Amino acid sequence: MADGVRELMVAEESYRRAVAAAMGIAPVEATALEFLLHNGARTPSLIAARTGLSRTSTTALVDRLAAAGWVARRPHPLDRRSVLVDLTDDGFDVVCSTYLLFARDIGAALDEADPRLREDPQWRRAVGSLVEEIAASLRHRAGDVLGVEAALSRHLVGTETALPDAGSGDTGPPSPGRAR
Incomplete structure (x- = not known):
C-alpha cells in the first residue's frame, strides 16, 4: 500500500508540473490557484501555509497571479488589516478547466480499475x-x-537535519554519507 501511495504522490507531482507548464506558471502557483478554486477567497497567510512559502514569497506569487489576471485582492470583510485573494472569472475558468481535466483522468483510471x-x-x-x-x-x-x-x-x-533546498532539484533520499 505504501509503495502504491508513494507512486501516486510522485505521479501527482509530475502531473502538477506538466499542467503548470502548460499554463505557463510554476507548480507552486498552480497549487495556490487550486487551493482558491476548492476553498474560495483566502488570506495570503493561508495561501502561504498551503504552499509552504514565506509571506514575502507569497506576496510575490499573488502579485504574479494578479498581473496575469487570474486573482484579485479585495478587502477582508472582517479584518481591516487584511485582504482576501480570490480567483477572477478568467482565473476560475482556467483553474476549473485544469480540475476538470484531472477529474477526467481519474475517471479514466477508474474505468481501468477493478x-x-x-x-x-x-x-x-x-x-x-x-x-x-x-x-x-x-x-x-x-x-x-x-x-x-x-x-x-x-x-x-x-548529518544536518535540514532538508535539501526545494529549489535545488534534489528530491531523492540522501545517499549514505552524502553531505547535505
Missing part, C-alpha cells in the same frame, strides 16, 4: 475515504517537524 469500483458506490466511497484518511495522516505528519526529526534521528546522526 469493476467493483465502477459498479458499487460503497466500494468507491470506501476507497475515497481511505484516500482522504491517508491525506489527513500525511498532512498531520507534515505539520509535526519535530516528530519527523525524532523518528528519523537515528538515521540522521552526524
Whole structure:
C-alpha cells in the first residue's frame, strides 16, 4: 500500500508540473490557484501555509497571479488589516478547466480499475475515504517537524537535519554519507 501511495504522490507531482507548464506558471502557483478554486477567497497567510512559502514569497506569487489576471485582492470583510485573494472569472475558468481535466483522468483510471469500483458506490466511497484518511495522516505528519526529526534521528546522526533546498532539484533520499 505504501509503495502504491508513494507512486501516486510522485505521479501527482509530475502531473502538477506538466499542467503548470502548460499554463505557463510554476507548480507552486498552480497549487495556490487550486487551493482558491476548492476553498474560495483566502488570506495570503493561508495561501502561504498551503504552499509552504514565506509571506514575502507569497506576496510575490499573488502579485504574479494578479498581473496575469487570474486573482484579485479585495478587502477582508472582517479584518481591516487584511485582504482576501480570490480567483477572477478568467482565473476560475482556467483553474476549473485544469480540475476538470484531472477529474477526467481519474475517471479514466477508474474505468481501468477493478469493476467493483465502477459498479458499487460503497466500494468507491470506501476507497475515497481511505484516500482522504491517508491525506489527513500525511498532512498531520507534515505539520509535526519535530516528530519527523525524532523518528528519523537515528538515521540522521552526524548529518544536518535540514532538508535539501526545494529549489535545488534534489528530491531523492540522501545517499549514505552524502553531505547535505
